[in-house]
Amino acid sequence: MNNFFENNSKSSIESLKLPLVSDNANKNFTSSAINYAYTPTNSISIPTSIYDSTTKKTIDKTYPVDSTQAKLYSEASKVAVKIEAFSNTGVNGKNNLRESEGTGFFIDGQGDIATAYHVFDNYSQIFVSNNIGQTFVASVKSVDPKNDLAILHINVLNSPYPNLSTQKLQSNQNAYTFGYPLGTNNLTLSNGIFKNYSTLDKIDPQFPLMPGQEANQQLGQVALKTQEGNSGGPVFDGSGNVLGIVDFSNFKNITEFIPVQKLQNMIQDQGNYTFNSLLNMHL
Secondary structure (H helix, E strand, C coil): CCCCCHHHCHHHHHHHCCCECCCCCCEECCCCCCCCCCCCCCEEEEEEEEEECCCCEEEEEEEECCCHHHHHHHHHHHHEEEEEEEEECCHHHCCCEEEEEEEEEECCCCCEEEEEHHHCCCCCEEEEECCCCCEEEEEEEEEEHHHCEEEEECCEECCCCCEECCCCCCCCCEEEEEECCCCCCCCEEEEEEEEEEEEHHHHCCCCCCCCCCCCCCEEEEEECCCCCCCCCCEEECCCCEEEEEEEEECCCCCEEEEEHHHHHHHHHCHHHCECHHHHHHHC
16 A cells, blocks of 8 residues: 655654554554553552653552553553654754654554544654554545544554444543653543533634634533643543543643544545645645
């Protein structure tokens, strides 16, 4: 299969020294649930998105091995991926790389990955890494700037994927987010209480809109803090169904997410969201 970025991927791969898996042919996607050591109290330690500014690391939190958090983390570690996007700025003739990081998750068994569009917008090369250190060149399959959504593709087979929920969250219902904070390779967990649905202009009237994005974009709100790099990650309910896609976290420790119904609409009608048809919106 040809890759959208394969013609200019070599130089970046060499300079970044990424452990790239060849995309000349489909590969079976390999991932593993992360198993942490059992403690005497039959609990498990899981990385959270709580950041320690002193150690510059995320903080682990202990949960019972049969807890919802432990079960969801095991499943999320199979389906969530880290996304890195690069561009060569070419300032003063130097080979200066500009980088963006985010999270995504598989939505089918053929290598399609949902994420937030702003994770890679205006970047020329995109790479996807799994939780065992393999890195794949990604192509852009479709984008929805209005709702800050995108679908990427990597050439793999049998990629694991979660169920997409058909239900909307109810107030005070538990929600769980997963993502790779900026500069780390650890998948982290955050959990909080769902508040309500609102629109972007009501949440933050000063929010800087991307080209094509609309101020009345609907977003869900969960009372929890996520770090930079979590954008594009999945929001689960307690049964492991995807409720949405992390968009951003504000100063009030509220995480905004894109309702999964927007993603389902995009999957069902990808002909209206192809990258080439919307290319004029990216200039």
